[in-house]
Amino acid sequence: MHKHFYAQLDLPPPQNKPFVALNMVASLDGKVTSSGRLDPGSLGSSFDRQTMNMIRSHFDAVLAGGNTIRQHPYYLGVPKELEAGRRERGLAAQPLTVLLTKSGQLDPLGPVFATPPRPPVIITTTKGAKNLPTPIKEVAIVETLGEQPGPQAICQLLWEKHRVSHLLVEGGPSINYQFCQDRYVDQIFFTLAPRLVGASDDLTMIMGPKVLPSANQINLLSLNKHGDELFLRYQINW
Numbered sequence: 005m006h007k008h009f010y011a012q013l014d015l016p017p018p019q020n021k022p023f024v025a026l027n028m029v030a031s032l033d034g035k036v037t038s039s040g041r042l043d044p045g046s047l048g049s050s051f052d053r054q055t056m057n058m059i060r061s062h063f064d065a066v067l068a069g070g071n072t073i074r075q076h077p078y079y080l081g082v083p084k085e086l087e088a089g090r091r092e093r094g095l096a097a098q099p100l101t102v103l104l105t106k107s108g109q110l111d112p113l114g115p116v117f118a119t120p121p122r123p124p125v126i127i128t129t130t131k132g133a134k135n136l137p138t139p140i141k142e143v144a145i146v147e148t149l150g151e152q153p154g155p156q157a158i159c160q161l162l163w164e165k166h167r168v169s170h171l172l173v174e175g176g177p178s179i180n181y182q183f184c185q186d187r188y189v190d191q192i193f194f195t196l197a198p199r200l201v202g203a204s205d206d207l208t209m210i211m212g213p214k215v216l217p218s219a220n221q222i223n224l225l226s227l228n229k230h231g232d233e234l235f236l237r238y239q240i241n242w
């Protein structure tokens with residue numbers, strides 16, 4: 005079997021804050037959901053899923069927003085066979101799962117809270133912390149960051165308290181928007197899947213109210229093909 009093209013990833017060292025990358029899959033018409041969801045196989049192939057795991061295997065922590073985790077209430081970890089490689093790179097066997105919620109409305113029965121390999125970190129508001137169901141508070145580490153936790157405060161907390169030097173953000177689009185709006189995204193991993201969605205209600209990779217600040221440069225670092233799927237990696241210099 006060929007070695008995966010992301011088996012070795014030279015991620016830049018952090019500069020007093022976590023290095024941040026996004027990873028998303030989209031259809032040819034730029035949609036990251038189909039009928040309002042992303043289900044296994046609805047956009048990316050099983051190889052795209054393997055690629056997601058391989059990318060995760062290089063990061064200290066993987067972060068997702070409330071809507072994404074309500075749809076996919078699973079620990080944002082790696083399969084067992086990638087744990088040895090992580091240890092060799094000096095990382096914990098599993099990345100830390102970081103969840104963002106303002107409301108605190110997460111399902112305590114979600115598998116992410118059943119038997120997580122590490123206690124997930126939930127970053128929330130004062131109100132969200134009050135609303136979080138007790139069984140979740142018993143297994144997770146709850147971090148309260150005022151009323152509007154932003155990327156700067158989130159990154160500072162993860163850097164200082166949870167020793168996260170490489171953070172992978174896995175959406176959804178509204179979380180991606182906040183990290184880009186505040187210029188906290190250093191790289192983007194992007195899968196272009198041979199699908200067409202078309203529905204105007206479906207989401208695109210980064211969605212928010214205003215045009216993003218324009219980056220100085222966005223450079224293509226690598227381009228790989230597997231079957232009919234393309235795997236692109238970009239560097240953003242803000």
Ligand SMILES: NC(=O)c1ccc[n+]([C@@H]2O[C@H](COP(=O)([O-])OP(=O)(O)OC[C@H]3O[C@@H](n4cnc5c(N)ncnc54)[C@H](OP(=O)(O)O)[C@@H]3O)[C@@H](O)[C@H]2O)c1
Nearest residue numbers: 028029036069070071072104105106107175176177178179
């Ligand atoms: N194609 C892909 O690669 C991909 C990847 C990821 C997700 N998706 C899809 O994207 C969709 C979800 O995207 P979305 O944009 O609607 O939602 P999202 O970004 O997953 O989550 C938004 C939610 O995150 C919480 N949140 C947002 N900003 C926050 C902040 N600053 N501090 C604390 N919490 C914050 C809030 O949760 P509360 O509502 O709990 O307050 C908010 O409603 C899903 O269908 C998912 O499957 C696709």
